[in-house]
Amino acid sequence: MDYEIFDLGDVTLQSGVTLPSAFLAYKTYGKLNENKDNVIVYPTAFGDQHVQNEWLIGDGMALNPQKYFIIVPNLLGNGLSSSPSNTPPPFDRANFPQVTIYDNVKLQYRLVTEKFSIQKIALVVGWSMGGIQSFQWGASYPDMVERIAPFAGTARTWPHTFVVLDGMKAPLMAAVDFDSSKLHQLTSADMRPVGRVYAGWGLSQAFYREELYRELGYDSLADFVAGVWEDSFMKMDPHNVLAMLWTGQFADISANPCYNGDFEAALKNIKALACIMPGSTDLFCTLHDNEYEAKFIPNAVLNPIESIWGHFAGRGINSADNKLINENLTRLLALHING
Structure with a gap:
């Protein structure tokens, strides 16, 4: 430790x-x-x-x-x-x-x-x-x-940032049919779409247009989204993410x-x-x-x-x-x- x-x-x-x-x-x-x-x-x-x-x-x-x-x-x-x-x-x-x-x-x-x-x-x-x-x-x-x-x-x-964070929360809520009593069922696999949502917000339009992900060793957009965004978010606990999203939203x-x-x-x-x-x-x-x-x-x-x-x-x-x-x-x- x-x-x-x-x-x-x-x-x-x-x-x-x-x-x-x-x-x-x-x-x-x-x-x-x-x-x-x-x-x-x-x-x-x-x-x-x-x-x-x-x-x-x-x-x-x-x-x-x-x-x-x-x-x-x-x-x-x-x-x-x-x-x-x-x-x-x-x-x-x-x-x-x-x-x-x-x-x-x-x-x-x-x-x-x-x-x-x-x-x-x-x-x-x-x-x-x-x-x-x-x-x-x-x-x-x-x-x-x-x-x-x-x-x-x-x-x-x-307000706009609140909506962005709400958009990151939505795939996790959709995974349990927006039934908060089922949130315990969430697993790290449910984090994959959260990473995809954030991929469009974390970096600018120009970053993607100029394909700067190539500087990070990714040959394609698909590889970059899967290799960086999906991968990093699937390492996070979904309940921790929901807690931090609430902290961020408010x-x-x-x-x-x-x-x-x-x-x-x-x-x-x-x-x-x-x-x-x-x-x-x-x-x-x-x-x-x-x-x-x-x-x-x-x-x-x-x-x-x-x-x-x-x-x-x-x-x-x-x-x-x-x-x-x-x-x-x-x-x-x-x-x-x-x-």
Whole structure:
């Protein structure tokens, strides 16, 4: 096991449901310095585990473990932290409670403060649903978080993105005739069409038109869809996926007792220096959504990733995109924080 477990005890979620013996899986990179001020929190995205974040961590990179103490907490529902697949009855599989982004960040805060006694975070960074968590950290703990850097992630799930995620959920519901009482019957084979649905959203029209999948070693479109999308989704537990889809669909940094749905107030309350990096061709976490959000964040800059890799410009696959993200993070971390 290349990660650690932080036991949370019985946790009352935003929904009011108490999840017994909850836990966060996390991995750390580097050492916490004496002042405890070299901390970077880097939450995982939908379907990802800490390993998928490691492309952005390394010597000589912005997220340098020689310099920073980097904490990668795993999203609830991802199979490592408390999830439908690892929770005993009565909260196993389809009975797993609904978990919000707010819940995730609140529990990550407990990890950071209770386990490590950290009071200041130099940076919260994340891709996609990891990006939403970085916005949530900035809104929930404005005096603690000095910088945020969401890439290919928005501060809430806008209606179109909700519909995209609903489209990913639909094949799983169709597999049980839209009868939620039969959800326990789902298997990983039912994930195959979910991968096909996502294939049209993860990458841009230009990516497919220019056949960039050939750079990844696939000779045909059919091989690429089967080899990447079907294969990666069939490795996921369908109940974990449904749990994470719910978290994604209802993500909103203002949907909590702090802001009571006042989205603009939540954005305005983010004190952190913010470097927001939308993918220029992202089809469902769009540049326009981030442009709107950035207007309300007092110390935000918008640095789009000019790329035809769509949402996956932030996935650590295309070297030009990776270089740009790393350069932006290097600049952001070099900025002095007043006070």
